[in-house]
Amino acid sequence: MKALSGRTHLVPEPYGETPVWAYNDMVPGPEIRIRQGDRLRVEVENGLDEETTVHWHGVRTPNAMDGVPHLTQAPIAPGETFTYEFDAVDAGTFWYHPHLNSTVQVGRGLYGSLIIEEAEPVRVDRELTWILDDWRLTRNAAISDDFGSRHDLMHNGRIGNTVTINGRLPESIAVHAGERVRLRLINAANARIFGLDFAGLEPVLIALDGQPVTPHAPTDGLVTLGPAMRVDLILDMKDQAGNRVTVVDRFYQGLEYRLVELAYAETALRESAPDWPVELPANPLAEPDLRGAIRHEVTFNGGMMGQMVMSEMGGSMGDGSSGGMMGNMMNMMHGQGIWFINGKAATGHVMDPLLTLPRGRTCVLAMTNATAWHHPIHLHGHSFRVLSRNGQPTAHREWQDTVLMAPREKVEIAFVADNPGDWMFHCHILEHQAAGMMGVIRVSGKEERI
Numbered sequence: 001m002k003a004l005s006g007r008t009h010l011v012p013e014p015y016g017e018t019p020v021w022a023y024n025d026m027v028p029g030p031e032i033r034i035r036q037g038d039r040l041r042v043e044v045e046n047g048l049d050e051e052t053t054v055h056w057h058g059v060r061t062p063n064a065m066d067g068v069p070h071l072t073q074a075p076i077a078p079g080e081t082f083t084y085e086f087d088a089v090d091a092g093t094f095w096y097h098p099h100l101n102s103t104v105q106v107g108r109g110l111y112g113s114l115i116i117e118e119a120e121p122v123r124v125d126r127e128l129t130w131i132l133d134d135w136r137l138t139r140n141a142a143i144s145d146d147f148g149s150r151h152d153l154m155h156n157g158r159i160g161n162t163v164t165i166n167g168r169l170p171e172s173i174a175v176h177a178g179e180r181v182r183l184r185l186i187n188a189a190n191a192r193i194f195g196l197d198f199a200g201l202e203p204v205l206i207a208l209d210g211q212p213v214t215p216h217a218p219t220d221g222l223v224t225l226g227p228a229m230r231v232d233l234i235l236d237m238k239d240q241a242g243n244r245v246t247v248v249d250r251f252y253q254g255l256e257y258r259l260v261e262l263a264y265a266e267t268a269l270r271e272s273a274p275d276w277p278v279e280l281p282a283n284p285l286a287e288p289d290l291r292g293a294i295r296h297e298v299t300f301n302g303g304m305m306g307q308m309v310m311s312e313m314g315g316s317m318g319d320g321s322s323g324g325m326m327g328n329m330m331n332m333m334h335g336q337g338i339w340f341i342n343g344k345a346a347t348g349h350v351m352d353p354l355l356t357l358p359r360g361r362t363c364v365l366a367m368t369n370a371t372a373w374h375h376p377i378h379l380h381g382h383s384f385r386v387l388s389r390n391g392q393p394t395a396h397r398e399w400q401d402t403v404l405m406a407p408r409e410k411v412e413i414a415f416v417a418d419n420p421g422d423w424m425f426h427c428h429i430l431e432h433q434a435a436g437m438m439g440v441i442r443v444s445g446k447e448e449r450i
């Protein structure tokens, strides 16, 4: 697989092609599809003019294969190659993307899906993958180069003006009445959150972030995906042959738009929806033992409009380790140090761990979003159960690797720290990550790094 710059038709004629950065000259990059238990081996060649790495989002890889520059590997220099190789322990919908200068590299088109198939997948007529992305295009259909603008860093990230499915402005998708589809949704946007309304289709969620969940309808009728999140849906095409159904994104109030249309063929596939079972087999995840758990509080601060940035900065001086007020001021002026985890703003991928967890122990993170913004919080190397939201137990104790926290929300997660190494823990709004919202969680018991 090669990362390089290229051009693609994101938007149709009369617009021209958009210069992008892409894997193998495709946006999205090539779909990687293997069976659970298989070993994946990918040689990544860097044809860009800058360093890169590849991170296998949500996949429980050994630490050295996690793709975090300077922390788990040396960055891949221009012209160089790095080989990633690991066993696919979990089945599910995953994706890959660079973990270096991510706002720009992911924002310009470097990402692709990694589908790990179950030995016995649920029965469907057809499987579809929709990688959703959001681009900020100029009038000439070029990607606006205002990456990392202060406004984007301090507010809700780089929200664009053009939403694509699999790298194209979606037209209509042909379906058949009576057909059952497994739809794998992946949010590859830097910052946009999606809240999809499938009209009358009554989607059933069967997996979140690749991990099976008790099949259920979306809580408020919307299939919500923060950046980096995945949802697997079972969709039964219940309408009459010849009908058209519009999928609408309603996440941002007042900014609803039609995402794509499902166009029913004139002939039906079958009379009514099939009654095949939809439950997926569980993945081999260690079950958290809550009685023996280590508990840590994690607070996210910063950004505009919450408490002011300056008072957050005051709060971060207490331990004297973050360089004091002047250091923070300098960081902030350089677009870093706007967002904080437990009072610290990251300035790169290498830092003292926020937490060190003994290998094999259950850890509960009691997280508080003390900001006025949404944050999709991602932990590398592990999947966690979402135990509660604002003190209320969750209905399905979902396994996730990225959990979307609403403004002021409190979320408790639990996981067994069974994968040794230094793991990134960050907001997946890439502008928030770049502006400090990132930490390292160390699972001890790792071999010495040199």
Ligand code: C2O
Pocket (backbone or CB within 6 Å): 055, 057, 097, 099, 228, 378, 380, 424, 426, 428
């Ligand atoms: Cu999808 Cu730290 O990454």
Ligand code: CU
Pocket (backbone or CB within 6 Å): 374, 375, 376, 427, 428, 429, 432, 433, 437
């Ligand atoms: Cu964030």
